[in-house]
Amino acid sequence: MTHATLAAICKCNATRACCTVASTFPFNKHPSLVAKDKRFYKERQSFVCIDGSKMIPFELVNDDYCDCEDGSDEPGTAACPNGRFYCTNLGFRPHYIPSSRVNDGVCDCCDASDEYNSHIRCQNSCRNLGQRERADVQGQMKTLDDGLRLKQQLIEEGVLLWREKQSQLRDLEQVAEDLQVQLEEHRRRKQETDRIMESAVEANGVRRPNTTVTSIFHELDSNRDGSITVDEVQANVVFALDEERVLSEDEALALLAGEHQMDISRFQHTLWNVLRTGDSVKIKGIHGESHRLIDEDHINAAKSAAEREAAALKKVEEAYETANAEISDLKRRLTIDYGPDWEFLFLGSQCYHLKVYEYTYTLCPFNQVTQQSASGAEVSLGTWSTWAGTPGNLYCQMRYESGEPCWQGPTRNTMVTLTCGTETALRSVKEPSKCQYVMDFQTPVACQPVLEQQGVHSEL
Secondary structure, X not given: OOHHHHHHHHHHOOOOOOOOOOOOOOHHHOHHHHOOOHHHHOOXXXXXXXXXXXXXXXXXXXXXXXXXXXXXXXXXXXXXXXXXXXXXXXOOOOEEEEHHHOOOOOOOOOOOHHHOOOOOOOOOOHHHHHXXXXXXXXXXXXXXXXXXXXXXXXXXXXXXXXXXXHHHHHHHHHHHXXXXXXXXXXXXXXXXXXXXXXXXXXXXXXXXXXXXXXXXXXXXXXXXOOOEEHHHHHHHEEEOOOOOOEOOHHHHHHHOOOOOEEOHHHHHOOHHHHHHHOOOEEEOOHHHOOEOOOOHHHHHHHHHHHHHHHHHHHHHXXXXXXXXXXXXXXXXXXXXXXXXXXXXXXXXXXXXXXXXOOEEEEEEOOOEEEEEOOOOOEEEEEEEEEEOOEOOEHXXXXXXXXXXXXXXXXXXXXXXXXXXXXXXXXEEEEEEEOOEEEEEEEEHHHOOOOOOOOOOOOOO
């Protein structure tokens, strides 16, 4: 009769007197399973159930019969329904499974020990699993080592970048101070040119219609033949100091530079220069009234100077506003927590993209998160809020809040989890609940040194 058969008979008996069979899984074969409660399993004449409910002879421990209500007398068998079976899994990781899974036709232990009395025959896969796990652990350790080396480089770059931005801020503040001095000077000069222009206009009187070169030429050209003659000059031009005396033919000819007639181009460079000063001769006005012509060159020069100064002032004002905007933006960015060694500072000028189905997600650290559809429509999934990690690892998560509202829902928010890796990239995006997004963001600066590395089990 087999041990299993005897154990089954014993379970059916009302008394344990006949059960002298040794356990299928002797207690001494599973020393590690009792490590946590080792004091309870010290071999002695009697065993007290861990819950204190019963005392039994020690030889009944692991005898494939459940004596304790808490199942503590059968740590290595499936006798107790609420008990746990220990998988030794030599070459891999030992672990417990519920007793209900023992001999159920499914191999739960990689060493197949849980199906010791089952029709199924399982292959021992612990060695392969152990090798695979060791390779994974080694890969993870290599990634961690490489990531920590890259992190150190980024820390050094972060310190330099921080100092550079501090220097940039000081330079911008100096530029703003210099521009403010220039701004005050240009404002003073503009006021001066405006005053000069106003004085020039006042000095030349109120401008009346038809006092330009063309209009005066047409006024003198009485017969509208496109030229001015001596007779026309005598009829329309008078002396400034003696308006009653009529110009002689010789005087009129002299005003025409010795020519008996001239066109507008010659007029502009001869008689016009004499008429516009109004010092010697003037145009006879309507009803015999004479008017002094405006000195357009003087006014135009003053106007041009005023316009140039206004343009220069505007240019300095724009430069001053730009410098102040850059100062404000730089100060804002310098107030952000970039980590204890500024290791996250390099992320502040970067954006990372990931396409998931028809959407493209963009993460700009310390700025915003967006989602763009295939049609090009962009939606904000939140703007930078704060670090949201645990007290022991504050810099493992980023929170982005106050994105665009969902239809009949809350505003969109995103939680970004930082994981260790040798590259900086956005790895995954999910929406576990409506308008609440989670991202996996890999970067070397998320790598943390392991103070006490958990090695592979000694049985490996």
